[in-house]
Amino acid sequence: MTDSGGRPENVTDKEVTEVAGGPQEGDPGAAPLVVVENVNKYFGDLHVLKDINLTVNRGEVVVIIGPSGGGKSTLCRSINRLEPIDSGRILVDGKELPKEGKELARLRADVGMVFQSFNLFAHKTILENVTLGPVKVRKVPKEEAEKHAMELLDRVGIASQAQKYPAQLSGGQQQRAAIARSLAMRPKVMLFDEPTSALDPEMVNEVLDVMTELAREGMTMIVVTHEMGFARRAAQKVVFMADGQIVEENTPDEFFTNARTDRAKDFLSKILTH
């Protein structure tokens, strides 16, 4: 049991996207990849997640949308245990993440996370940012990690920036580098918490394009975003969250044209008038 992450050490990039998308990993092809079951979370007295249930299938893209303070970030962060939950279960690929320690650290890398504020390691070059995880956590030889990193940077269109430091890049470039850093860990699922909301408008699309491409290749993704275009283009499911509850689950087209709940209609009327 040296690699209970469940993936052979030297799979190529192509295989990974296929694995992430297709049902070939053993028999549980049809089993959902992420299961959130009766999850409750409090910050002190504040009940932030109220009995949340959510299922994400392999290769599925789920967009989470909703008013500020509704608990979207908290849900995302609890899926890779950046926030502990108070009750309920969260399974990733059939396994519950352990509470703390080394085992958690290693399994957590199966869930990639892209933050609103990029969070690239400020004292390391872009290339070092992307190779650090594979080399230190997955024990991939440095040369191999660099080769893979360059492929990923090329895929997100910033291979020429590999030797620069994060502060020397534009916001859009930094966010694409952050996506490459997550991908380098060959995650089973990727979480995006408002990946474009800290960006200048002209840089939003370069990031959304990378994400759309990723979705097309079959990556399982949970995306907190208010970008309707992306949701319609890439997502199979929209989850509307407000006041710590999932108020509505719907297809993107249905949700944006004909939402079932009043709460969602009200919210949509507000963001649409902007």
Add this chain to the structure above:
Amino acid sequence: MSQLSELFDFGPFFDNFDLILEGFWATVRLSAASAVLSLVIGTVLVSFRVSPVPVLRAVGAAYVNVLRNTPLTLVLLMCALGLNDTLALKFSDDPGTTYYWWAVTGLSAYTGAFVCEALRSGINTVPLGQAEAARSIGLTFFQSLRMIILPQAFRAVIAPLGSILIAMIKNTTVAAAASYAETATVMKDLLDLPTFNSGAIPLFIGVAIGFMLLTLPTGFFFGWLAKRMAVAR
């Protein structure tokens, strides 16, 4: 007038120049070893102080509070007289060697507490997102501390660390109390010499200049390093 020229007669100072140089060499040896060791101690302490394990945090906090609030003379006397002489915990049978290492230990144990607190304020300048990103790619707490947080914290506090090291270099003079012969010891011995009359002021000036030759470059070096290593955000 003749009295004034006698007051500033550097003759006796240069007559004993060899001895004084020897003292300074001892100061340099003590400073260099203590600089390295106090950085190590400070780094270990700060890892304790920010660790998720409550016991380690308590140990770190207790250490820092005790050492930072005890006079250095006491710490060094404790090492030399208490541990070395009374309890006979000796680094070596050679008195020079064992007092040297006790002086290094005491001075580093004391300075390490200050290094720890400087580093801790450095850690506070590193955005929380850095640690979260480190955890999200699967680094353990100590890996993220070592590879992501501390390197950035160090760079943020290079200038204050320079001040701590300068204070430490000057604090080496206290080691005289702990039986380690360095510049201050030589100075005191010379002043006690009946033949060393009227050389006091030149001696003070000479020793002061000697210390500045050690501390000024240290200050400039750390200032330069702080600029060079600054993390752009």
